[in-house]
Amino acid sequence: MDDNNRVRDPPPADMRINLAPMVQPVEVNERNILMGLTRAQEVDDESEFSYVEDSENGPANWGKIKPEWKMCNSGTMQSPIDILKERVEVVSHLGRLHRDYKPSNATLINRGHDMMLRWEGGAGSIHINGTKYQLKQAHWHSPSEHTLNDKRFDMEVHLVHESMDNKTAVLGIMYKIGRPDSFLSVIKQELEALVDTPNVERAVGIIDPKLIKFGSRKYYRYIGSLTVPPCTQNIIWTILRKVRTVTRKQVKLIRAAVHDASETNARPIQPINKRSVELYRPRNHEEN
Template identity: 50%
Template sequence: MRSAPHLHLAVWALLLLHFAAFVPEARAQQEIDDESEFSYDSRSENGPENWGKIKEEWVTCATGRVQSPIDLSDRHAAQAPNLGYLHHSYRPAEASIVNRGHDITVTFQRDAGSLWINGTAYHLRQVHWHSPSEHHLNGRQYSLELHMVHLSAENKAAVIGRLYKIGRRDHFLHELEPYLRRMAGMKEKEEKVGVVDPWEARGDGEAYYRYMGSLTTPACDEGVIWTVIKRVATVSTHQLKLLTDAVHDGFEMNARPLQKLNGRYISFFCPHDDHERYYAAADH
């Protein structure tokens, strides 16, 4: 990985302040409502390449300059030790699971805790999954991606992304398996699942990428602070099938294609003890 210029952290801070002040609010409610007008089929008239033409309010999907997802390449990432460890205070909370047609979402009914970024609290609202992963790591796409969607008091969005490869079962999904089976093919079906601990969704891994982007479903609103965990988790083939079987036909693969970087900074935070391991991996 290339060393960051000394000015990088200062530039990143200025960019973050710029987006927070001037970019239209990322309406994360768009991550909650079902949008039956769009699809992920590149051959379809309402596929990803045409999202910006479907509705006037979705034009940012086509014209936006800081769209998500992107390829998180170590060649374009700069070390940012001053970002520090992720500061969050998650707590178990009552939740429900919803089949939105294009994905499965766990929505928290009560306070499930917050993620703090630059002194601002972003409150956890919901988590959902995309298969295959939307973000790539060094050109590689993974089997699944979890999004933890947070909102500030000003309705600004911050999302934590976690990638999965096929392997051992994921404990968070394991707890939800009975509900996933009942969700299959049931559009807008919602069930209460009792108390859910979001810390289990967050999982392990302290190293992460940070960049400014957008929501990955229409209206593709920009101004989203993205945090993607470096360590790839595992999910079983059975669990992945439960998620894809539950959504509607045509949404089994619900990942938006990669978007252009357009000169954006990608910052990378890595705990000091892990530097050698991650950099060695990046060189191979």
């Protein structure tokens, strides 16, 4: 649906995305991969899969590499997805994204297939469906993993959050080539340092996550999975509708700092099956 469509009243309860019963606690092995709790474990795990199509450890075979990764092949709520305009329901009942981010010490980590920025202290939170999710880390994919109407963009950042009961919510922002991204400009020197050194971690001092700009109140919401093994499901996905900009040099820098053999790190689009995708749009059309 486009902006000319009228915002509808909240749908009946049985048609809405019911987050609470669908989201299950995150398992310990997932947290080790997702949050970078153990560097050696991360390096070992991340090197066991690749993004090379038709290879033995490529995306089509992730579910065969380890028994605990079987969801990558058998799951019916996998991510990323193609967000098709004609399948999206415009709603206002989801409410605005309330983020309460704050500056905190952070570490850049080369996870073997991407760069991750992990906040070491309390970097704030977002509120979803009445639950507070603490910001843990951000990492980058190029090209974008999610697509809009079959269009893939040049980069996507994932902001990973975790609740007190170990539920996970990921906020995704897509980028196209254009003006520099201000946040990557802030950590440019640290990324360049990782290009020139074999170190996999680098303390970067205090980083303010608010520098990751949203630019719009509109967002898509659906239930999916991690986009890397073990592909755990019941992840709350929030994808900002606004596509922001990044330069080609910034995208190349993110890839160069990883030191892997691949030029991309985006999982192929997964079947949406019978899942619903909602687009939150404020009732006040003067809002972005």
